[in-house]
Amino acid sequence: MKRFIIVGHKASTSGDFSLNDMPGGAGRMDVLCRCVNSSLFLSHDLRRDVECYLVLQGEPDPPKTILFSGERVRYLNPDERSAGSLIKKALAATCRDEFSESTKGVYVRRGGLDRLLSEFQVALLDENGEDIRTMAELPDAYLLSDHMNFAEEEEALIQDVQKVSVGPKILHADHTITIMLNEMDRRENPSEL
Ligand SMILES: C[S@@+](CC[C@H](N)C(=O)[O-])C[C@H]1O[C@@H](n2cnc3c(N)ncnc32)[C@H](O)[C@@H]1O
Known part of the structure; x- marks a missing residue:
């Protein structure tokens, strides 16, 4: 999932x-x-x-x-x-x-967030994270913020979480999801490329 x-x-x-x-x-x-x-x-x-x-x-x-x-x-x-x-x-x-x-x-x-973090191993989508194009394996669960930065207490909760980037520019959250899913699609269906 x-x-x-x-x-x-x-x-x-x-x-x-x-x-x-x-x-x-x-x-x-x-x-x-x-x-x-x-x-x-x-x-x-x-x-x-x-x-x-x-x-x-x-x-x-x-x-x-x-x-x-x-x-x-x-x-x-x-x-x-x-x-x-x-x-x-x-x-x-x-x-x-x-x-x-x-x-x-x-x-x-x-x-809210603290509960979900205890349930799933989550990666943080962040423009400064590891480039998805060079990652050998992709995580299954991703965290994003809306139009705002994460608050201080949220930053404390996610400070040790893996950071993953879809590219160098700051995108809207929904566009980031589309790119992330596209990368997963391509890896799942390499013969269709
Ligand atoms: C509009 S951004 C949030 C506001 C942003 N922190 C800012 O400084 O304006 C929405 C979310 O999309 C994700 N995001 C945006 N650009 C990204 C990128 N290049 N790589 C990975 N995630 C990205 C992040 O999770 C971010 O929290």
Whole structure:
């Protein structure tokens, strides 16, 4: 299973936000929606071997984690509003300590980055990391930030994590995911190159 974890530093933890104002009132939820789409969508198909975890750290009830499972998700279309609508439903559902399903293949639970780091061996996607083109093996799970830098307490949690770079420029998180998955695709299907 491939995994992408994206930290939404200001992303709303209430389902009350408007789909018309995801960049503003929802705390850049649009960035997270694009990351869901980059993680899961192929043209006319889904990546069933990918999970996308959104760590929501905005008000009023942080932190919460939403999981989109490529294997099980339904009702997701490749536009931001579609992902946003499933996030709204997840946030309107009862949030427990363990994941519970809000709509098919979408899950929500309490807790944030520290919990995910204890569950998965994660590499940090970072422009100053090791170049994916020269790495013999690629990790399965990756951590990204939204539009903001990681906070000091997050930096402390990830200080010993392997850093991996897709290139020299700072990209948007969703574009970074696309490049990372492309590199994995090429390695899995060398005869199709
Ligand atoms: C828009 S950037 C975050 C803000 C960024 N720290 C800044 O200084 O503006 C979103 C995320 O994409 C990932 N990222 C961006 N460029 C990258 C690159 N060249 N290699 C690996 N990851 C990258 C990182 O995980 C980063 O946290």
